[in-house]
Amino acid sequence: MEWDLRNSRWIALAASCWIMVLNSSIYTFSGYSQAMKIAMALDQKTLTAITTFSGVGSALGIIPGLLYALVPPWLLLAAGAAGQSVALLMIWLTITHRIHGAAVWQLCLYELLIGISQASVQTPVVLASARNFGRDTGAVLGLVKGYHVLGGSIFLQAFYAISGGGGSGDGLPLMLSWMIPLMLPLALAARPLSRTVGSPPVPYGGMYGMSGSLVALAAWLLVVSVLEVFMRFTRGTQVIVCSIIVLLLLLLAVIALEQLISRRGVLDRKVAGSAREALLDHDEKEPAGRTEALLETGATKDHETGRTSPPPRLGDDHTLAQVATSVDFWLLFVALVFGFGAANAVPTNLTQLAISLGYSQKIGSVFVSLFCVSSCFARIAAGLAADYCLKRFGTPKSTFLALGMASNSIGTALAAVPVPGAAIFAAVLGAASDGANWGLTAAIACEMFGERRLGVVFNALLVGNPVGHYLLSSRVVGYFYDREAGRESVCHGGHCFRRGFAALSAASAIGACLCWIVAARTKTRSWQ
Template sequence: MSVNGATYLFGVYSNDIKSSLGYDQTTLNLVSFFKDLGGNLGIISGLINEITPPWVVLAIGAAMNFFGYFMIWLAVTGRTASPRVWQMCLYIWIGADSQAFANTGSLITCVKNFPESRGIVLGLLKGFVGLSGAIMTQLYHALHGNNTKSLVLFIAWLPAAVSFVFLRTVRIVKVSRRHERDVRIFYDVLYSSLALAAFLMVIIIVENRFEFKRIEYVGSASVVVVMLLFVPLGIIIRQEFYEWKNSKNGCSDAKIVPENENTFNQQTPVSCIKNVFSPPPRGEDYTILQALFSVDMLILFIATSCGIGGTLTAIDNLGQIAKSLGYNTNTITTFVSLVSIWNYLGRVASGFASEILLTKYKFPRPLMLTFVLLFSCIAISSSLSPPILSTWRP
């Protein structure tokens, strides 16, 4: 998930698309629309996930990611004839839709594996997606310096490679009981990710103040990889050792919590067509078709479609906004990376906060979504107002 947020890097390389292919702002907005459409259209991956194991969904997403962004890279570097606008829209839709496949394969699997902590799990995983923009920016600087055209090739092969390497490790694991330590482990992973976000924010600010050389970018990227991979891995190894030691000594953990029996009944294969109009009680797992024909899904669909549009517009046009104010490429990259970190903080907070409010105070998540959308409307309208935009400088 930490390398599957390529859609958030559009602001970095959008100017290359615009200048290399001779697009005006209206055409670039059209390309951006298809990027957002692909990144948020998860019905295809959801339907495939209903009838196949997660590795199939991840493999399809990896292939789509490489094909879509590789074709864009060929176009912006002039290695192929200049494509028509509809072709560029198709390429970026395919590349961006791969993110939906990665999300479906990872998120749905983890929610089924940890049904009692789904809010926390979703917050962590979606948080790493938000943080992926800053992570990939550091890795790209270490490999390619400030060559933004090479970024397109980078986001073509890296997510695909990661998905293929871990293809068989993302799977449904059925167990009959959970440890209360699971929640503590989630918080340990959260703390490690917060440390990573803090380091990224500091290094991004330092990079903007001083001119980094390749070796310095390599050093910062190495720290990111260590904090990203080895710290969470160490947390999991510690837990595995703890359980192995207890089982070897014949000790039983007094804090084992039995799972809800209904949870495991939901994991048995269900036909995509059977019981389409007979959804389970609220809070239980729906099939894709049950969700499509439910009123709840319709309401959530309208709310998200109308609510996140302003945020996506702001993120997609960060490059153009910064360029209109005379900022250089390095500053534009800084903008995108910082937004990625704030995106991460919002996603993680929504997952953990919603879980706490729901379990302790019975505060419903849809109501929290309403407040968040309200605050985002106020924030976007304030940040993009002409007086502020014309006078603000970093």
């Protein structure tokens, strides 16, 4: 029996998850930031300014979104991998003094290149996953983005195993620069596949299996992060840790193959001979990378009367002009400015919040790890729940975005009081919002505006992330913290973040209300 591995959407999904793990260099800045600070004699304010440029680069993801319709997906992915590798290599050469006379603006440029290169890889992977699994975009993209957020921790554990403990971290950019190109062979599998009219719905056994492997990986990384706070791992222990991580990653291939074998068995029972081959190869004649053209159903203009036809229905492919003039798009964008910005402000200030409440620096790092793992869980749970409720009850996916933002509003309000365990509430409930934001934004964009221009719409919505983060974290939380600290560099007490986190709570509540409005409008039009 032959299996067409290259045309299996499950193999494509496994490859996409591995690519997103390798595409997570943007989450590793903390691993080499101290080495950069010492080598370049930087103060904390300058170091913080440098790291914001990776966020600016991610916000420029609209550029690869536009290019996706013009160039093959593998070319975008290759360009992103090359850009990250070159930028990280230049950072390593700089902080190890192999390049002399480097300026701060050059480090900012390297981080900017890392951000936009990361978006260049993410765009074709997200769009291919959305294309291959149709209406199950919530669960699939939640899974893919879940592996993305864990990639930084995986890279750090690999570096600890290679370096025997991590050292100063100056070798981390070099390791990343040669590991990231490993995603290039995976691009052959992680590509958009043609869907036939009679293609079956997604079997949730496979989706639950892959989600379970992600949960196991996240739990293992959390356990390791906690143990590293209280004990020092030997090189042998680090190798064991990494071996378990690799096995959990390879479990994706096992699940994908099992789904492929199961699918082929179903086909063998339902179709025979040439009919089965025709079903499997039905769309092979379509040019690769151009199957999106089959979905174009946007409004057209009547050249005789000069009038424009009615706007496309919910879920139909919209033109960029239709998206830009859509009330729903701008409601969603403003909601993400408030909700996304407030959620991302939590991990940025979580360690300082823990210290102000009397915890040590090490315990503060555990809270940050708890936030990352909880965000991973939220991405999976939000995606699965959104897909299930959409099919079962017709509930718009933006409803779960509103619930996530509402949870962050509660968590930051509890931290502003603060109640006992405020840092834990802020970490877990803030992560619920962060996970829903990252896991559902692309799925909601696809649900509302169609697949054809999803790359541009998705990346345009993500611009709200750095905008909101800068305004709420730097200009609001940072301002109130400095006022409470006075002349001291560190503030202690429950009053330190009271006003700042109260502002985050209000911002999250505004974002949740806007998402509820989008959900109500979507629900109304979905039954027309």
